[in-house]
Amino acid sequence: MEENQLFPVFFKLHRLHVLVVGGGNVGMEKVNAMLQNCPEATITVVSLSFLPELEGLAKSYANVTLIHKAFSCGDLLGKDLVIAATNNRELNQCVWEKAKGSKVLINVADTPELCDFYLGSVVQKGNLKIAISTNGKSPTVAKRLKQVLQEALPDSLDDVLQKLHIIRDKLKGDFAAKVKKLNNITDVLVNPDTKEL
Known part of the structure; x- marks a missing residue:
């Protein structure tokens, strides 16, 4: 029987530089999730277009940079993590190949086989933080467990x-x-x- 062999880690995002490729709904979701966990995260988003909500978010955070252009290999320079968050499978595959060639860890949204790491559901009570992983099998179950734990664990x-x-x-x-x-x-x-x- 297959078991979850992921090794949980917590990144100190304020010390890393994250590249997000894609300025649509998925890119917005990933950027927002990182900022909720670490408002000081340094994030660069590369895309040909951006949701107005993402543009508004970038205006609120000086550490979020939006670059209006097509992805290129040079975008990986100086980056520690990459998230491919486009709705274009070929582009996501290209980003994955370039990231692997540059030895940069990558998460390709909704493509578990192309992920070096997953962004789990997170429960937080002050300094206590619990990440939930289903090994990419069911993000919906992870979200439901997050709700249960968020309500069950006391704020105290x-x-x-x-x-x-x-x-x-x-x-x-x-x-x-x-x-x-x-x-x-x-x-x-x-x-x-x-x-x-």
């Missing part, structure tokens, strides 16, 4: 994280002792019968 989790961060910084002892103490403290999160905090 961020307060818990902040307090645990303070406690961790004040703990004495070696790494193993600190881990043991933090495990005891956080046991209450998974075992409601735990009395010790």
